[in-house]
Amino acid sequence: MEIHSFNEIAAQAFVFFIAGFETSSSTMTFAFYEMAKNQEVLDKVREEIRRVVAKYDGKITYDGIMEMTYMSQVFDGWKYPIVATLQRITTKDYKLPGEDVVLKKSSKIMISLQGIHHDPEIYPNPEKFDPDRFTPENKEQRHACAYMPFGEGPRICIGMRFGIMQAKIGMAIMLKDYKYTLHPDSRDMKLHNKSILLAPAGKVLLNIEKVD
């Protein structure tokens, strides 16, 4: 796309802000909620952060973040695709393999990520927050589109690496020396039922404590 005017540049910058801000912050919120509910996961991530940070002279570095593989699993393990549906328009007639259904050219298609990520045939006991589902070996066993919080194909999220990196840096900084537990008012988080992006219905409140 050619960009002609100030307005178009401003619009592009605005889309980056909209697409990058709420998605990343909600990802962190959901991850902290699940970790606060699953203290053994939180402790394991902290151990990993401390081990890797010590290796890099106490600094949080790009290479270090890339080595935090358990943290990646936690990040993947979240059950909340912030963009809950992908949207596409068919460019030609397409018969769904194994189904008696033909999608006509120019049809608007909505693909439910929330549905796929919570499908018990793909993820048994889908409501369980389980980072071990996302070890490289377990990931390989599933279809490449069984998990696509950033979408897939030519229109996959353009900020995916940036989004993952900034969320992981945030997690490393926030978890290295602190412990998080759920505030009693936030023990049973509900999802917002009117939000375009997946979001908690209320605030997610956490108690924070320094750890040695």
Ligand code: HEM
């Ligand atoms: C955890 C954070 C994020 C999540 C979960 C997320 C998720 C997504 C999803 C699902 C799509 C649609 C992809 C598709 O239809 O196949 C998308 C598109 C997009 N995202 Fe993200 N995103 C995140 C962070 C970011 C960041 C940090 C930026 C920018 C700095 C960004 C910019 C965009 C843009 C510009 C598009 C439209 C791409 C296009 O249509 O070609 N996103 N994102």
